[in-house]
Amino acid sequence: MEGVVVKVLAGVITVNTPNGLINCTVKGRLKLDDYPTAGDVVWVEVIDDLGVVTKIYPRRNLLDRPRIANVDQIFIFMAAASPEPNAYLVDRLLVIAEYWKLKAIIGFNKTDLKKCELPEIYRDIGYDVYEFSLLEDGAIDVLREALKDKTTVLAGPSGVGKTTFVNKLLGEQRVTADVSEKTQRGRHTTRVVELLRIPEGGYIADTPGFSRLDVLIDDERTLWRYFKEYQNANCRFADCMHLKEPGCSVRDKIHPLRFQSYVELLKEIEVMKPW
Template sequence: MLEGIIIKGIGGLYYVKTDKGLYECKARGLFRKDKIKPLVGDKVLIELNDIDDMGYIMEIKERDTVLIRPPVANVNQVIIVFALKDPSPNLWLLDRFLILAEKENLDAVICFNKIDLLEKDELEKINNIYNNSGYEIINTSTKQEEGIEELKKVLKDKISVFAGPSGVGKSSLLNTIQPNLKLQTGEISEKTKRGKHTTRSSQLMELYFGGWVVDTPGFSSLDINFIEENELQDYFPEILEYSVDCKFNDCKHYKEPKCGVKDALEEGKISEERYNNYLMFLDEIKNFRRY
């Protein structure tokens, strides 16, 4: 059997790259019986049919990580891309992406794209919101090719997934990093000011300087109902950091007295935007548990 990695899956067919080449494969019926679906990024063992060179996935090796949306296995890090204009960034949605990365114990890098459309003071303002969050921030512009080399360093020798809403420039960034990828890019709808979906399925792509990236379809929402009220702070690194200074162990950092998080907020160590999103998510979780 040959060992390889699934780089693409379409309509029940999986494309597996091995040391001997790329093979079109089908999954064994046993996987369907056990309700196991091969994912892009899976390391697999395949067996070839000598007649037509069609491969059959015989074994899926244990996964290090699994993302549900997008469905990708064995990712090391997530590059969360948001445009700073056209479309304007939805920080509420960005924080949901960060929560998902925290849940999966993945390193997250925030990439603010289209910085050429903003004034310097506006760029600094949005960067300041996340400066104390512990996440690496990269500011990019494909038109001016700013931040591209910095992004390459982050991607080198890792399996990275590019995530974010449609129209923020994920495919354009990847094309700038490696032009031969020739990914389809989309335009912003004049009516909705939102991006049109251009990426139809998740695909693993090899980078010439080392590493793999996954370009994925865009998203509009992420479900956080898996979180309990007392766990939410665990998904906000800067809130978790200052929660040790709270008087009460079960402090939710809302109306409780002698709260270390609210003290840090007043001192500017936690951004107001991040804290307000935390409170909105807390309320959302409470309402979900109520029903």
């Protein structure tokens, strides 16, 4: 039967199937070609109560860090306050989303504490932006709709409320899971990727990652392509980086905060270059 890999840990592949979660091994031959990863759509055969993955269906995409296949969207999760929202981090995650051609949605939690001006900037560019407080009942109903039947990767800084959100979405407390994750982080450098099933359908991964940009974008002259404002703006210069070039008409179309991020990200890519 067909299923979706939700976790790969110590050689055990956990697959969500119409019959529930099944722990599987892989067929020997398959092991050589490729190995299942979270998010993979696979074919599972159950032989003597033992699940075996016999086929991996072609992937629509495959992210590394976190390693997840067939991702539909990135949910960039921030807080309106405590911690203060970070436009640079939002922009960097948006570049990653654009690079992978993923839909990006942006959420600002903790509106009970404060309202901030960032949401308007991203709405103006054309992104779906949500403002809410997880302390309020029904605050995430509109988000449930946005995540339904999709595979969503949650990304955002520490303390913004990601785990609180996931617990609400799933209707269960994952306190123990979080503790074991933290123990793991002490022993290993990476955490286990796990896709969690959303009751209405779809999957969500609350997982850190998305650190380096330079592995994705090795030519900084292409960075502007991942800024939505620049995609549709026509610059009359072929080789323009839309920085300080005289006569560049694109440079003015971007919000100062976004431009600042663009300049910072250019530096970040340059610094990481091995030459």
